[in-house]
Amino acid sequence: MLKDKIRNKEGGILFYGITPPKAKNTKEELEAIAKKQIDRLKDLDIDGLVLYDIQDESDRTDVKRPFPYMETLDPCVYAKQYLDAPLHVPVVIYRAVGKYDKEEFSEWLENRKGRDFHTVFVGAASKETKVTIGMREAYKLKKEINDDIVLGGIMIPERHTLKQDEHLKVFSKIDNGCEFFVSQCVYDLMGAKRFLDDYLAYSKEHNKPLVPIIFTITPCGSSKTLDFMKWLGINIPPHLEERLKNSENILEDSVKLSRDIFEILYFYGKGKGIPIGCNVESVAIRKDEIDASIELLHDIQKIMDR
């Protein structure tokens, strides 16, 4: 179903994105966490559950990480061992390709043969990160070993504001086999709008089809979370940062803002003929932030009329 929606290049795809639990948890703790997540997700009308593959991005910047890095469970392991049977929703597994060597990666691709599988390849956080295989090799191996996998790429609207070439990166990834894109969390509406304009213009000029662009939005519950988002490279326009930091209810305001930004992008895409989807992300651990992400998901369902 998700595979069909992606390959038919449909708009209105809806994801929910979470990070797997910390690897240091015991089996019992992991089961308890999984049960909670399943309870929260089982009645939701989503097309896929995104599972992030967390890498330590400290290489990328000299600024201190606001939250400590702790290794998380491999998203494939978490999905298969803890979520798979009780949760009847496709998973979309992020794969930080730089974590693996060629043999591991090839075996992983091999083992996913013969069933619907969705993944998003993520490159190294910075050029300084030690990698064993790069994106080019990952694309090549995917094509050789298991070309049936539904492959996605990441897209960063903020980068478009800086360099105006994110649409070129996207089309190059499409040439390498990407069939959909999930954005980094978007607070910069104009950057995202201009990316869509250039994405559409290039597609028309070169007669290339448009694949679904899935915008990620995420509630932000505290100044510390906001700092963390900035640390991750998310561009929060200064006036919005100011507004959120001075807000009496930063969580509520960020949910409202995220919903408005997505609603604009969704119908803008609809008006222009660009397939737009949404990924509601919950990267926080605090209960009120998780609840807010579920509330946001319900809002998006309404916007998408599903």
Place this chain on the structure above:
Amino acid sequence: MLKDKIRNKEGGILFYGITPPKAKNTKEELEAIAKKQIDRLKDLDIDGLVLYDIQDESDRTDVKRPFPYMETLDPCVYAKQYLDAPLHVPVVIYRAVGKYDKEEFSEWLENRKGRDFHTVFVGAASKETKVTIGMREAYKLKKEINDDIVLGGIMIPERHTLKQDEHLKVFSKIDNGCEFFVSQCVYDLMGAKRFLDDYLAYSKEHNKPLVPIIFTITPCGSSKTLDFMKWLGINIPPHLEERLKNSENILEDSVKLSRDIFEILYFYGKGKGIPIGCNVESVAIRKDEIDASIELLHDIQKIMDR
């Protein structure tokens, strides 16, 4: 043609808006001004030329007016005596109803019988302004004397941000005979977006059709013009005001910003099924600001694919 577009409730209506020349000009000066304006407009693909009816709005606020008030020629006189024959485009005449007494206004309506005529009624700038007839009476007289006139109303997105009831005002004006709306100049994208959301929701809930909403955009060439726009009650979000005031090229930046804001609203409306049009306004006298408004008009033509 314009009449049909309005009555068919179409999106994509395009206006250009100007103020008539100062009344103190001689006949020769007026002819020279009109010639210049006709030259600028004659090759443009627009649906209508908006002519404002300027009233002294000093009653509305205690803040000093940045530009002095000077009486302008009556827009009907200017249209008929100076523009009518050479310019083959429908005019949309603003009518500040509070300037007239009942007899004058009735005669004016009477004299417009038997031909296509488009007008926008504007109420008093403040409750303190001395008026002879009010909006209620103007609507009543129009219905009694000349109901064929194509009537528009004004819409202020900024007011929606403050009071959340602009859509109710709009539907009440529709009940009074308004068939389209022209907004005040819009720099507050989120306010305009939320107005459209509420406008659509109310229309669905009460099973009322949506009439065209024509958003006004205007280039701003200097800090003084910006102050004037603020004085007129246009809400420029603080971060945009900051950006424009500190801009090396305020004119170019304001054109770009206005175009992006309109493009978003246009396709947002298209996606949601709300008919959106555009009124490019040139209220300034400086040549570079006028040129910028024409350039902006060309951009909007492209956006509308006309």
